[in-house]
Amino acid sequence: MNAATETTDVVVIGSGFGGAIPAYRLAAGGAKVVVLERGPWLRTEDFTHDLRLGTYTRIVDLIQGDGITVVAGNCVGGSSVVYFAASLRAPGFVFDRRGSLGHRLWPASLRRATLDPWYERVEQTLPVAQQSWHDVPYPGGLFAAACRNAGRTCNPVPVAVDLRRCTNCNWMLSGCRFDAKRSMLLNYLPAALAHGAEIRPLHEVQLIGPAVTPGYRYRVTYTTVDGDDYRVPTGGGAIEAKIVVLAAGAMATPVLLQRSAAALGGVPAAVGRYFSSNGDRVSVAAMNEDRIRDVLGLEREPGVPYEALHIGKPIGSMSYDRLDPHAAEFTRFSLQQIYFPTITNLLTRSGDAGSSWFGVEKKELSARWRSWLTVLAMTEDDNEGTFGVPPPTGAFTRLASSIGLSPLRYAPTANTLRGWAAADTEARAVLERDGLSRVRPWSDVGGALCAHPLSSCRMGDDPATSALDDSNELRGHPGLFVTDGSAVPTSLCVNPSLTIAALAERAGPAIVRRAAEFGVPVRYSDAW
Amino acid sequence: MTGALSRRALSRRALSRRALSRRALLRGLAAAVGALYAVAPAGRASASPALSAGPALPVDPVTVATLEAFADTIVPGVKRYPGDHALAGAAPGPGAVQAGAITLLRAPELGLTPLLPGLAGLLDVEATGYATTHGRPPLSLQPPLSLQPPLSLQPPFVGLRYADRAALAADLLRPGTPDQKLWLLLALVSALAFDTAAHLHTPDAVRHGHPGLAHLRFPQPDADGLWRYPRFSYQRTLADPHPSTTPSGSPA
Incomplete structure (x- = not known):
């Protein structure tokens, strides 16, 4: 035994929904x-209302792949710190989705009904608030009124927000x-932390990789990075554990596993696909x-x-009308009112031309910024993203403050494009009716824009097309669990955070059982 | 330096840039940025009131003029003074340059400064190519504009009219084209200067009338630099919920 090697029962990699929840259950x-x-x-006082470089960019990463740009959190608390708090159960x-592979993509043991108790637990723990129409801000009210005008329904969105404390400041991306x-x-x-966990x-x-200390299974090697510039390493080390819970996020988890493949003696083929x-x-x-x-008839x-x-x-209301379980796959979606900070204004287009996101007319459109209404469709994509060769360190090559280049490639298939076209048509049907507005999708100059990366190390029953079994354990690697968004098998047609959290809660008992099997003195506790 | 000498120098510079592998420049971007930060890690951003207070490296006037013209293509603005060639004057009011695009491009936090001459050179090569293939005489072949040094520094991209600058930018920024990520980075920074005043603390920028935020009519903060909206809702039932909504408020 190497006396210098640090050991612990459990190492959790990442502290967002997927890491924090198992960390609590195990501790x-x-x-x-x-x-x-x-x-x-x-800390709370560190969160600023500021778009200056070096403020929100400390905790938000904009990661460019080939054909896609992804937004992700980078701080203790992960994306939960920068997300918009919409807390919805997936329809x-x-x-039951089959995608283009032609077989059920989720494990047979996982259906909405089996996940409902775990959804409920998360809703009570966060907790999630139900907005009334009196809580829905003006943009959500406007979208709702437009939906009704077009013969659609529209719901206030449940949010993980203390409505009494909320000032409706619209700075959620900054924490x-x-x-x-x-x-x-x-x-x-x-x-x-109260139960002794260390962050x-x-x-x-x-x-x-494999541990060298007898009785331990995995060795986790890390570098420490400079708090002012994450590109600068300040040291490093290793820690060995009996259980590893990997929850680095769907943009990082597969990259870390790909890099670790040789040390681990191989990883499932679905890692990074x-x-x-x-x-x-x-x-x-x-x-x-x-x-x-x-x-x-609105006037504020x-x-x-x-x-x-x-x-x-940022998120007030949404329409479930196109979440018809009987409709064909790749045509179903939700349509949600949402606000994005002005860092994304570049992507708004003033016309139909490919270059209409910049120039004279775009500037004229920007003068009417307060009269914009932004909507997000969450559709059924085709799981077509693939990670290439991992960078030497980290999950991506960090170019500048909060800007990175990822080996992820995403070329939307005809199925995905079909869903987007259907969503575009619906957005126009609702918002252009009676001359209410002119609607245009964001420019694709940065590829697809994604705030909800998923599925890059997914669960399933088929070993050829899923990396994890139905207990979130990496195939062939007992004691190595993945509990972040990468474990979610498919797109969800709603914001994913509640599903990621519910799956992480659901994984708790299996992780605890495995930990106990490997000699960790732990019992599952559902207490809160 | 005479205008003719300057133009010959520009032409030689353009030719040498042609030989530069674009792929190599792209690949070098990450490495150069990384190297810069390895030797000169940026200070904590919140320590300085504005990014311009940082130790910006010197950038030559040709590079500045070229990058100004590019930023002005993304968010166009009025000319700053008579004879301002970098800004095309294509739109009323201040544009990205007045909003601080060059300050932001040179911000130590971004670490792009050492790359700016190369990017500007590449843009001028593209502009020369565009001019020759679209019947616009490249600057070096134009009749003598002036012997005055300021005009002699006009680089090829600056020599294009706004419509041509915009057409060339559209070509360079089209997804799938070779160096698109480079130009997108430049466009992104230009837009961030205008839409977010990314080199300034937002409360200060709004209070002092930052031209981009003023253009958006970005709201004023409270006295403590935070935003709050006590009145935020129409407070009316504005639609019927979906009939299959579950008790948690989710779809079925």
Whole structure:
């Protein structure tokens, strides 16, 4: 035994939904848990209302692949710190999806009904609030009114937000300054800490291999990185564990496993394949204020029908009308009102030409920014993303502050394009009716835009097309579990956070059982 | 330096840039940025009030003019002074350059400064190619513009009219084209200067009338630099929920 080697019962890699939840369950059950997190640990007072480089860019990464750009969190709490808190259960048909492979993609043991108890547990723990129409901000109200005008239904979106604390500031991407957004920083992580778990920020895991210490199974090698510049290593080390829970996020987990393949004696072929963008498709409607008043009868203050893009929780309302379980696969989607900070304004188009995202007309459109309404369609994509050769370190090559290049390639198939076209048609049908607006999808100049990376190390029953079994364990590697968005088999047609969290909760008992089998003194506790 | 000498120098520079492998430049981007940060890690951003306060490396006037013209293509603005050639004056009001695009491009946090001459050179090569294939005389072949040094520094991209700059930019930025990610990075930074004042703290930028944020009518913060909206909702039932909505508010 190497006396210098640090050991622990469980190493959790990543501290977002997928890492924080197992960290808590294992620590609460009595295991010694160390959480390694690539990003910094920010406190509430560190979250600023600021778009200056070096502020939000400390905790948000914009990762460019080939044909896709992905937004992901990079801090203690992971994407839960920067997400928009929409907390929805995936519709039942999602679990029966077959994709273009022609067989059921989710494990047979996983259906909406079997996940419902775990959804409920997360909803109670975060907790999730049901917005009334009085809680829905102006943009969500406008979208709802447009839906009704077009003969559609529309729902207020359940959100993991303390509605009494929320100031509707619309700065959720920067973390919540008011402790209103219920990120992992406010629930599972403090609970894990209270049970003795240790969280180490600025620890970027590079490799997972076999342990050298008798009785331990995995050796996790990491570098520590500079808090001011994550490209600069400041040291490194290794820690050995009996159980590893990998939850580095769908953009990092497969890359880490690919790099570790030789050390681990191989990894399943599905690692780094079948990536899903959740079928994200964003459009911007340039609303006509007069028509909002005349057609919808809305006025937020005298003489001002709307002009309120900037106000609110970013997600207010959404339509479930196109989540028809009987409709053909690749034609179903939800349509959700959403706000994006002005860092994405570049992508809004003023016309149909490919270059209409810049220039004179675009600038004219920007002058009406307050009258924009942004909608996100979450469609059924084809799991067509594939990760290429991993970079020497990290999950991607960090070019500049929060900008990285990933080996991910995403070329949307005809199935995915069919879903996007259907979503575009529906957005126009709702928002262009009666001259309310002109709607255009975001420019594809950066490829597909994805805020919900999924499926790059997915669960399933078929070993050829899934990397994990139905208990989230990596095939052929007992004690190595993956519990982040990469484990989700397909796009979800809703925002994925609640499903990722429910699956991580569901994985808890199996991880604890395996830990106990490997000699960790731990019992599953469902207490909160 | 005379105008003629300057133009010959530009022409030689353009020719030498042709020989530069674009692939090599792209590959070198990551390495150069990484190397820069390895030897000169940036200070904590919040320590300085504006990125311009950082130790920006010197950039030659040709590079600056070329990059200004590119930023002005993405978000066009009025000319800053009579005889401003870098800005085409294609749109009323300030554009990306007035909003701070060059300051942002040179920000130590981005680490792009050492690459800017190469990017500008590559853009000028593209502009020369565009001019010759679209019947626009490249700058070096134009009749003498002036012997005055400021005009002698006009690089080929600056020599194009706005419509041609925009057409060339559209070509360079089309997905799937060889160096698209490079130009997208330049476009992104230009737009971020205008749409987010990314070199300034947002509360300060809004209060001091940053031209891009003012153009958007970005709202003013509260006195403590935070935004709050006590009135945020129409407070009316504006649609019927889907009939299959479950008790948790989710779809069935």
